[in-house]
Amino acid sequence: MLHKVFNFCAGPAAMPREVMYKAQQEFRNYQGTQVSLLEMSHRSNLFDEVIKKAEANVRFLMDIPDDYGVFFIQGGASFQFAMLAMNLLPPIGKADYIDTGRWSQKAIEQAELIGKVNVIASGKDVGYTAIPEVDDMIIDPGAAYLHFTSNNTVYGTQFHEFPDYGNNVPLVCDMSSDIMSREVDVEKFAMIYAGLQKNLGPSGMSLVIMRPDMIEKSYRVLPDLLKYSTYDHNHNLYNTPNSFAVYMLSLVTEWIREQGGVGIVERINDVKSEILYEEIDKSEGFYNGFAFAPDRSRMNVCFNLPTQELNQKFISEAAEKGMVGLAGHRSVGGIRASIYNAMPLKGVSRLIDFMSEFKKHNS
Amino acid sequence: MLHKVFNFCAGPAAMPREVMYKAQQEFRNYQGTQVSLLEMSHRSNLFDEVIKKAEANVRFLMDIPDDYGVFFIQGGASFQFAMLAMNLLPPIGKADYIDTGRWSQKAIEQAELIGKVNVIASGKDVGYTAIPEVDDMIIDPGAAYLHFTSNNTVYGTQFHEFPDYGNNVPLVCDMSSDIMSREVDVEKFAMIYAGLQKNLGPSGMSLVIMRPDMIEKSYRVLPDLLKYSTYDHNHNLYNTPNSFAVYMLSLVTEWIREQGGVGIVERINDVKSEILYEEIDKSEGFYNGFAFAPDRSRMNVCFNLPTQELNQKFISEAAEKGMVGLAGHRSVGGIRASIYNAMPLKGVSRLIDFMSEFKKHNS
Numbered sequence: 248m249l250h251k252v253f254n255f256c257a258g259p260a261a262m263p264r265e266v267m268y269k270a271q272q273e274f275r276n277y278q279g280t281q282v283s284l285l286e287m288s289h290r291s292n293l294f295d296e297v298i299k300k301a302e303a304n305v306r307f308l309m310d311i312p313d314d315y316g317v318f319f320i321q322g323g324a325s326f327q328f329a330m331l332a333m334n335l336l337p338p339i340g341k342a343d344y345i346d347t348g349r350w351s352q353k354a355i356e357q358a359e360l361i362g363k364v365n366v367i368a369s370g371k372d373v374g375y376t377a378i379p380e381v382d383d384m385i386i387d388p389g390a391a392y393l394h395f396t397s398n399n400t401v402y403g404t405q406f407h408e409f410p411d412y413g414n415n416v417p418l419v420c421d422m423s424s425d426i427m428s429r430e431v432d433v434e435k436f437a438m439i440y441a442g443l444q445k446n447l448g449p450s451g452m453s454l455v456i457m458r459p460d461m462i463e464k465s466y467r468v469l470p471d472l473l474k475y476s477t478y479d480h481n482h483n484l485y486n487t488p489n490s491f492a493v494y495m496l497s498l499v500t501e502w503i504r505e506q507g508g509v510g511i512v513e514r515i516n517d518v519k520s521e522i523l524y525e526e527i528d529k530s531e532g533f534y535n536g537f538a539f540a541p542d543r544s545r546m547n548v549c550f551n552l553p554t555q556e557l558n559q560k561f562i563s564e565a566a567e568k569g570m571v572g573l574a575g576h577r578s579v580g581g582i583r584a585s586i587y588n589a590m591p592l593k594g595v596s597r598l599i600d601f602m603s604e605f606k607k608h609n610s
Numbered sequence: 611m612l613h614k615v616f617n618f619c620a621g622p623a624a625m626p627r628e629v630m631y632k633a634q635q636e637f638r639n640y641q642g643t644q645v646s647l648l649e650m651s652h653r654s655n656l657f658d659e660v661i662k663k664a665e666a667n668v669r670f671l672m673d674i675p676d677d678y679g680v681f682f683i684q685g686g687a688s689f690q691f692a693m694l695a696m697n698l699l700p701p702i703g704k705a706d707y708i709d710t711g712r713w714s715q716k717a718i719e720q721a722e723l724i725g726k727v728n729v730i731a732s733g734k735d736v737g738y739t740a741i742p743e744v745d746d747m748i749i750d751p752g753a754a755y756l757h758f759t760s761n762n763t764v765y766g767t768q769f770h771e772f773p774d775y776g777n778n779v780p781l782v783c784d785m786s787s788d789i790m791s792r793e794v795d796v797e798k799f800a801m802i803y804a805g806l807q808k809n810l811g812p813s814g815m816s817l818v819i820m821r822p823d824m825i826e827k828s829y830r831v832l833p834d835l836l837k838y839s840t841y842d843h844n845h846n847l848y849n850t851p852n853s854f855a856v857y858m859l860s861l862v863t864e865w866i867r868e869q870g871g872v873g874i875v876e877r878i879n880d881v882k883s884e885i886l887y888e889e890i891d892k893s894e895g896f897y898n899g900f901a902f903a904p905d906r907s908r909m910n911v912c913f914n915l916p917t918q919e920l921n922q923k924f925i926s927e928a929a930e931k932g933m934v935g936l937a938g939h940r941s942v943g944g945i946r947a948s949i950y951n952a953m954p955l956k957g958v959s960r961l962i963d964f965m966s967e968f969k970k971h972n973s
Binding site for chain 1: 614615617619620621622623624625630631633634637638643644645646648649650651652653684685686688689691692695696719720723724805807812813814815831832833834835836848849850851852853854855932934935940
């Protein structure tokens, strides 16, 4: 029999085992109906329960103020890059963006197709190994919003302190890769969004959380599905949603509740990342962390071995031992261990054991 | 033990049993990897095989010319209503639309937010019980395109003859509810699109088929994900696709190939709808078909019983006997039996037996 496999893929990423098991069990027979939930009308009572539960779980877990909107929108974060700018970036006016690498750049590129963008800080000079100092940023109080990416999967960097300008500038944050991995004060944000496929479910949908004054702020004549207000007015059922993604989100959020909530999950995530970084730091340069230590991500641990050959050897030997998805992003190479909520501590422990053994045999 | 259930839901609709079985079997362990396909990178070799297979199957089954684009776009047909107009409807100029009811109206509404729309024919006067006569339509040779909905799920009407103006006016067709249910000459169309959730898979994605000259015809500066050319240039992998929907599409299209292809499936669909309409017509007014007979849909068979009470009784007794999803659309009521590709002949036979018995006991 094969060992259990631990999947360190950056996304689409591993979902909790219990969730995958339950989804498989009821795949063809939802709640004894002999019919799959995927084959039911999105206006059926059973699906209505699922979508309401997904929303209620999200609201509970993130302690979202009642007047905020919680939207389920087809397409991932890349689609939100465009949609948020189409809604929130005025034809006259501009938005501030922080550039922390690949995904924030893509958000900037899409917004530039819509309106005027001002990049107020960038990690480019240091190869995105660090997060720009929040205190050094000069923001424009006239900016429509300030956009940033809370966690950067490619480089393994993460904001541990958020920009905060009170109510002067609405904060818009792409939390795709660390949503619900740590407690966040939602009230400080005008908009939070995340593609599901890292911490919340399969690909194909985004979760969008929006302050009420932002929802109707559509500066352009837009088709219904490109306006946030449509999702608000129709409780996410203007048209057929991605039912599978909604369902999986309901199961994943239920699982987080069962773990004890985001605060408890955060503590486990701290332990997982701490022990992994400790293994890197004690290796005396055999494992080289990519990110500036104070900005290290708790979700994506990126490091390099002394040579390309060793990187490759590490990846393939780890795979043989049931640890897969460890190759770094194609733009930076090296090793990337993605340890989202669904990665159990024992997966990280096994990786650390392997790292220790591998170093012994190869240094 | 429960009887097997036959699901007549209009959409999200039943998928082939063999497909659902296979998807369940490999849900947590794709091809022996011990990892779900949903937890793998969309840039992995295994997912690449799946997306290539889905495209190849679509091309094979519909005999699509090599130079046409085949795109997998997140969001359903409602999203395409907007996207196609944003791309294909020039700021100066207009498009012709045929109004055959609810879904074509929605397509019209979204296009009107983008540009000028001319409704050249409508079934409104007859309560959408019939398709406007194609021969009577006066089309504008200067129209950017002519849009129509090939099958109307709400009323159970279907185009059996398509508008055809040669190359003068590009035909754009929403085939969401009858794609791959019958053979269609793709070369006659500039664009065909369909949300998956009726004949092709789960909700959350559309299949778009596009003539090469239309692909680059973006009349506006648009974000990347709103341009068809982005899907073309990046082989549907500009960003993370809806992996589950792509996978299910690959399985459903494989299943259609195993049945013998679209031509064979069409013959079975003809038999299924013919025997059902025969049962209606021989009932001497107990069952009243909604649609004008020559325009009857082969996919959605809509009818009424003499009273609302009998409609309700029919729906609940059928459900007790394992035939579910028979309620008509909320806007018209009555009975609707949706008999897409995945509905086996024996499901229709069981419904006919039930109709015959029900009439005996209630007339």
